Amino acid sequence: MAAAAPPPPPTPAPEAPTGLPDSESTPVGYPLFSRIRLATPNDVPHIHKMIHQMAVFERLADHCVATESSLSATLFNHPPFQSFTVFLLEVSPNPLPNIASPNFIPIERIMQLDLPVIDPEAEIFKSGSNDVVVAGFVLFFPNYPTFLAKPGLYVEDLFVRECYRRKGMGKILLSAVAAQAVKMGYGRVEWVVLDWNVNAIKFYEEMGAKILTERRNCRLTGEALEAYRDAI
Amino acid sequence: MAAAAPPPPPTPAPEAPTGLPDSESTPVGYPLFSRIRLATPNDVPHIHKMIHQMAVFERLADHCVATESSLSATLFNHPPFQSFTVFLLEVSPNPLPNIASPNFIPIERIMQLDLPVIDPEAEIFKSGSNDVVVAGFVLFFPNYPTFLAKPGLYVEDLFVRECYRRKGMGKILLSAVAAQAVKMGYGRVEWVVLDWNVNAIKFYEEMGAKILTERRNCRLTGEALEAYRDAI
Numbered sequence: 001m002a003a004a005a006p007p008p009p010p011t012p013a014p015e016a017p018t019g020l021p022d023s024e025s026t027p028v029g030y031p032l033f034s035r036i037r038l039a040t041p042n043d044v045p046h047i048h049k050m051i052h053q054m055a056v057f058e059r060l061a062d063h064c065v066a067t068e069s070s071l072s073a074t075l076f077n078h079p080p081f082q083s084f085t086v087f088l089l090e091v092s093p094n095p096l097p098n099i100a101s102p103n104f105i106p107i108e109r110i111m112q113l114d115l116p117v118i119d120p121e122a123e124i125f126k127s128g129s130n131d132v133v134v135a136g137f138v139l140f141f142p143n144y145p146t147f148l149a150k151p152g153l154y155v156e157d158l159f160v161r162e163c164y165r166r167k168g169m170g171k172i173l174l175s176a177v178a179a180q181a182v183k184m185g186y187g188r189v190e191w192v193v194l195d196w197n198v199n200a201i202k203f204y205e206e207m208g209a210k211i212l213t214e215r216r217n218c219r220l221t222g223e224a225l226e227a228y229r230d231a232i
Numbered sequence: 233m234a235a236a237a238p239p240p241p242p243t244p245a246p247e248a249p250t251g252l253p254d255s256e257s258t259p260v261g262y263p264l265f266s267r268i269r270l271a272t273p274n275d276v277p278h279i280h281k282m283i284h285q286m287a288v289f290e291r292l293a294d295h296c297v298a299t300e301s302s303l304s305a306t307l308f309n310h311p312p313f314q315s316f317t318v319f320l321l322e323v324s325p326n327p328l329p330n331i332a333s334p335n336f337i338p339i340e341r342i343m344q345l346d347l348p349v350i351d352p353e354a355e356i357f358k359s360g361s362n363d364v365v366v367a368g369f370v371l372f373f374p375n376y377p378t379f380l381a382k383p384g385l386y387v388e389d390l391f392v393r394e395c396y397r398r399k400g401m402g403k404i405l406l407s408a409v410a411a412q413a414v415k416m417g418y419g420r421v422e423w424v425v426l427d428w429n430v431n432a433i434k435f436y437e438e439m440g441a442k443i444l445t446e447r448r449n450c451r452l453t454g455e456a457l458e459a460y461r462d463a464i
Binding site (some may be wrong): 036051060063065070075083084143144145147148149151154157172178179181182183187188189191192194195196201204207208209211212213214215216218219220221224225226227228229230231232 | 268283286287292295296297298299302303306307310314315316339371373374375376377378379380381382383384386388389404407408410411413414415419420421422423424425426427428433436439440441442443444445446447448449450451452453456457458459460461462463464
């Protein structure tokens, strides 16, 4: 799906606690240890569930025919960054265990939250040990801005699970892609937003993006595409 | 450049000759032998010139920094269809000589034109022998429609040189990409059109494409992208 899902529609953010800490030695907020790492075929069940949550969020559930096996068969056929690539966001209230990650140094952050996150799907999205859960993902691949004559990265999906939204996680996922593009000497990062999602547009503009208002996406799919089977 | 250039802005099509052929034995029109083949690194000088013509057409010449060497360094690093791929359109008033083409069976057509094409740049765009010239190109690469969980093809550029426009050549180039997508079992072909190019929108809709009016393209580039170098 081409639309970058987050940030979500305008719903009230949880209220910050109004009380001050009891003493200066009390830490402010609740730590959430987060890590962005490359997804592997083992992550397909979680990716699959998030893709379906994204489809529901976009009211396109009936367009979503992705299965675990179709994702497994198509997502990991090339080295990361050379073709379709998924960054996974993992979080835990406890320090994250070390992992092997040969192709990408994981990006780790400790976020201080005002309230602990109540994750009703923690069991479903459990990732390894130590209370680690998958909180979101970004799927991207190289594109080719011809006028620059060098590759860019196209972000097909950016998704953060509902209970982890409004905490800056969409920003760190998109920033990770942008940083990777710079690291590789690429010229652009591009994605799509729905025109009614004013919160998302504002968020992206604040991140430095330009919204290209003149462009319209064209799509040939289904039977209209099949009609070209013998057209040539 | 993301915009598919053709079809061009509305300018009068050349008038068809009003006279009838002198006799039934006189062929109607002028044959133009055309062929779509995979581009190779040897074609970079022609591709480079067409990219600059496309930039001028889109009034974005000052945004075009592509050089022959930057194109050579970035366009041909992967097998065709697995990454950035260029189909080249060659034409000649005479039958086209055979060529070796290991990865793609060239698509050949004989077009009957009402008038011969006067090509003021025939010498510049000469391609091999026998009056063959390069008339256009299409640049595309795989993308990943997540909800389908299988690849698609994204058309970054579609360009036909000015003197060859309004003869159905944009259509055969785009059809060739669509046919290739079907052949590979891919789920979509997508591209971008500028919203003021009503001729192009009509043309694409007649080809079976849907225009996704709600989507807006977002772009992070230049200094705004460089700012993410150390953001993570």
